[in-house]
Amino acid sequence: MINAEQLAKLHIGSQWVDALNETFERFNISTPRQQAAFIGQCGHECGNFKVLEENLNYRAATLMKLWPKSFPTLEVANAYEKNPKRIANMVYSARMGNRDESSGDGYRFRGRGCIQLTGHANYFHAGKALGFDFVADPDLVATPKYAALTAGWFWSTHNCNNLAEAADWVALTKKINGGTIGLDDRIKHTNEALAVLQG
Numbered sequence: 001m002i003n004a005e006q007l008a009k010l011h012i013g014s015q016w017v018d019a020l021n022e023t024f025e026r027f028n029i030s031t032p033r034q035q036a037a038f039i040g041q042c043g044h045e046c047g048n049f050k051v052l053e054e055n056l057n058y059r060a061a062t063l064m065k066l067w068p069k070s071f072p073t074l075e076v077a078n079a080y081e082k083n084p085k086r087i088a089n090m091v092y093s094a095r096m097g098n099r100d101e102s103s104g105d106g107y108r109f110r111g112r113g114c115i116q117l118t119g120h121a122n123y124f125h126a127g128k129a130l131g132f133d134f135v136a137d138p139d140l141v142a143t144p145k146y147a148a149l150t151a152g153w154f155w156s157t158h159n160c161n162n163l164a165e166a167a168d169w170v171a172l173t174k175k176i177n178g179g180t181i182g183l184d185d186r187i188k189h190t191n192e193a194l195a196v197l198q199g
Contacts, residue, residue, distance in 0.1 A: 040190025063114025
């Protein structure tokens with residue numbers, strides 16, 4: 001069991017004690033290495049457990065870099081610039097179980113929680129597994145309890161414990177992120193958590 005003193009050493013608020021312990025128990029994230037990797041990956045994804053909702057307030061130039069197929073020209077990107085709702089509805093439309101752009105699903109099911117659960121399909125399946133209707137109330141995923149539990153569900157369904165035990169940080173990061181964005185920071189958070197958990 002992780003405690004408030006350990007979390008304080010990692011600059012994580014005490015409101016996460018119960019949420020993390022419930023998640024660790026429910027999804028058998030049981031060894032120090034597994035728990036440290038979970039904390040390290042989530043810490044990177046959600047601003048060290050402080051940002052539980054995706055920030056989509058991008059400038060046009062950034063939109064063109066992140067999603068060049070959706071924003072091929074400055075003119076197209078300018079129409080969406082600094083409008084998180086429009087951006088989410090555009091980039092997340094017709095994928096991950098979301099309907100078309102006009103449905104509003106992209107914004108409704110934008111990234112939330114410790115691992116940035118995204119898309120109708122993930123909200124639906126996480127909700128079924130956890131016994132909550134995240135499709136009807138997606139904002140629940142931005143609360144500590146459900147932010148951690150949905151991350152635990154994702155962790156479990158993607159067999160992340162095995163990668164954590166093997167200390168395969170590249171493969172683990174690819175499971176969580178789809179690439180290796182922030183790899184060094186994730187490893188740093190993981191090593192810090194491991195030192196606290198084993199200390």
